Amino acid sequence: GGGSIMVWGCITKNGVGPLVKIDGIMKKEQYLAILKNNLPAAIEKSGLSPENVVFQQYNDPKHTAKIVKDWLENQEFSIL
Numbered sequence: 001g002g003g004s005i006m007v008w009g010c011i012t013k014n015g016v017g018p019l020v021k022i023d024g025i026m027k028k029e030q031y032l033a034i035l036k037n038n039l040p041a042a043i044e045k046s047g048l049s050p051e052n053v054v055f056q057q058y059n060d061p062k063h064t065a066k067i068v069k070d071w072l073e074n075q076e077f078s079i080l
């Protein structure tokens with residue numbers, strides 16, 4: 001049977017960022033590692049200035065976990 005594959009990705013007005021394959025069920029620590037390892041690089045590659053970026057995600061428990069919120073609040077970009 002065909003199982004589903006989950007990926008993390010991001011889109012900017014200047015193009016798409018990387019797609020990151022997620023193995024198993026993603027936990028907040030894995031989500032935070034994906035953000036740290038990919039989001040700043042994707043913003044830089046897009047040619048956008050971090051101060052002009054608004055990062056949007058939905059209210060999945062991983063997205064609203066304290067460790068994730070703390071990291072996001074210390075970035076140059078804004079959070080919607």
